[in-house]
Amino acid sequence: MKIDRMTVHQVSVPVVSVRSHGVGDVSSAMGNVVLRLETSDGLVGWGEASPWPVFTGTAEGNAAALHVHLRPLVMGADPRRVGEILHQADRVLVGHPEAKAALEMALMDIVGKAAGLPVAELLGGRCRDSVPLSVSLADPDWGADRALLDRITADGVRIVKLKTGFADHAFDLMRLEALRADGPDDLRVRVDYNQGMAPHEALRRLRDVEAFAPDFIEQPVPAKDWAAMAHLRAAIDTPLMADESVFTVADAVRAVEHRIADLFSIKVMKCGGMRNGQHIAAVAQAGGLACYGGDMFETGLAHLAGLHMVAATPNISLGCEFYQATYYVAKDLLAEPFPIQDGRVMVPTAPGLGLDVDTAALDGMTVSRQG
Ligand SMILES: [Mg+2]
Numbered sequence: 001m002k003i004d005r006m007t008v009h010q011v012s013v014p015v016v017s018v019r020s021h022g023v024g025d026v027s028s029a030m031g032n033v034v035l036r037l038e039t040s041d042g043l044v045g046w047g048e049a050s051p052w053p054v055f056t057g058t059a060e061g062n063a064a065a066l067h068v069h070l071r072p073l074v075m076g077a078d079p080r081r082v083g084e085i086l087h088q089a090d091r092v093l094v095g096h097p098e099a100k101a102a103l104e105m106a107l108m109d110i111v112g113k114a115a116g117l118p119v120a121e122l123l124g125g126r127c128r129d130s131v132p133l134s135v136s137l138a139d140p141d142w143g144a145d146r147a148l149l150d151r152i153t154a155d156g157v158r159i160v161k162l163k164t165g166f167a168d169h170a171f172d173l174m175r176l177e178a179l180r181a182d183g184p185d186d187l188r189v190r191v192d193y194n195q196g197m198a199p200h201e202a203l204r205r206l207r208d209v210e211a212f213a214p215d216f217i218e219q220p221v222p223a224k225d226w227a228a229m230a231h232l233r234a235a236i237d238t239p240l241m242a243d244e245s246v247f248t249v250a251d252a253v254r255a256v257e258h259r260i261a262d263l264f265s266i267k268v269m270k271c272g273g274m275r276n277g278q279h280i281a282a283v284a285q286a287g288g289l290a291c292y293g294g295d296m297f298e299t300g301l302a303h304l305a306g307l308h309m310v311a312a313t314p315n316i317s318l319g320c321e322f323y324q325a326t327y328y329v330a331k332d333l334l335a336e337p338f339p340i341q342d343g344r345v346m347v348p349t350a351p352g353l354g355l356d357v358d359t360a361a362l363d364g365m366t367v368s369r370q371g
Helices: 059-074 082-092 097-115 142-154 169-182 199-210 226-235 249-258 274-287 300-311 359-365
Strands: 003-014 019-021 024-026 029-039 044-049 130-132 134-137 159-163 188-192 240-242 263-266 290-293 316-320 344-346 366-370
Touching (some): 003 059, 029 059, 044 097, 044 300, 059 082, 059 366, 082 097, 082 274, 130 300, 134 188, 169 199, 199 226, 226 249, 249 274, 263 274, 274 290, 274 300
Parallel strands (some): 134 159, 159 188, 240 263
Antiparallel strands (some): 003 029, 029 044
């Protein structure tokens, strides 16, 4: 089995609302990259790179990473040699974890289809068949998020993550009060600052936030300020999650050593794929930390990779946030609805990633195509 065709689509995916975060905003569309690999015997594998310029990288950079720099490793290769191909990818190209995640995803999709096994089984076998879904509330217009809260809770969602730190502290407290007053009694609330506070203002504000009993508080201060993260972790009672501070397996090792967090958010787009995400989860487990299935601005295609990773990794035990395909994009890239039922994401059982791409939708969102 050899790969004999590789197509890189740079896409613009329209979205239905504004999202604000401590680190920046997304307003009208997500700029992503879709990778299609085809083997000599006609199997097709799909991958997605979902960068965000203020967080990880750019669509242009990841499209070039795949088309120019990684193509020579892929063309003619046996897709079953996933580990070797990704190892070589790290040797020829620094960074670009989203492109490497897309490549791993597409290879594993093919391997799963060839073997008749879902990707979760290739990653060690599923330990869960569904994953609790968290939906992020990040609209600067609270009225819009308040309507979304009604919609998602009617759908059975019982976890929300409030994005804080992009306006003022009073706005954050007002929304936390409203969530506790208006949301279902069993609503679980999480808080994510996306680095939105200066260290000197963080501790007093987090003590206010703790009064609303969030499950955890995520990345309150800038990614590089590990001393502030460690100080806050020791000072508050609520578990502290590292997201932007931990991209790689090496970051995770150091983060455990420096005790900067109680929890990690693992994203295939930060660490360069599902297998690296499992390695981070293993480091966390050894250090006594639990993990969460985070994501970037993804379509259902990239969500599937995260979902198979979470399904196959016991220590990613805090649920997932694979909500964009259902509640954020105007049109998803998958041919079927992303599988959410009663507030849980159902892990596909078909071979490979388990759901097909809507090629007409892909063509409609493609802004440039190579190969
Ligand atoms: Mg986060």
